[in-house]
Amino acid sequence: MTQEEKKKEVKMEDVRARAEEKRCPVQQSLVFIGEFLAGPMCGRCFPCSLGSYEAAVRLGRIVEGTSTDEDFDSIKRIASIMAEASMCKKGKDTARFVIEKINTGEFAGHFAGSCSEGECRDLSEYIIVPEKCTMCGICLDACKDNAIIGEKKKSYLSNYQPFEIVQKRCTKCGECIKVCPEGAIILVSKKELKEKETVTA
Ligand code: SF4
Ligand code: SF4
């Protein structure tokens, strides 16, 4: 290997660290495979060259909330074939990472329509429960994306409204939920919200 190639060589521990900057195991798998696909692919073994691309497409469907059970089965199958048949460490490490993540309850939860980490924006929403909100404004200061609207309560004024989250601005960073002293901010799956809307309609 030339010095130039050595410089470009991807360190798997760096790829893992980048993937684990995400909290959701599906998103982590997507980052890991994405890094793998972005690097040089020698094409010496078939399961890796085709399988990794196919797995990335199916992981993308999970994140978008359009996946089926077949996607889950296929990712599992591709990862186990890649782990077995890949000829290099990079291919095997990628497959093993995905298998490790598939085996978490949080990964499987996506097939019931929820991302417990709240990172898959098409699956879940952070909302403020109006009855619990005391209008203290702590979440407003914590939200770096200006996704929370509301006016802090002043003791000498009345008629204040509970705070709200503007969904299209929310980046699902989860900072607001950590700071609310009343537990008024919750993460709900869109599926759950839709079911509630249907019942109340
Ligand atoms: S697993 Fe490794 S050897 Fe096989 S095609 Fe992928 S990069 Fe090449
Ligand atoms: S931190 Fe909680 S209680 Fe305070 S304004 Fe935000 S949602 Fe309401």
Ligand code: SF4
């Ligand atoms: S999850 Fe992040 S972006 Fe969304 S409202 Fe909370 S702090 Fe703002």
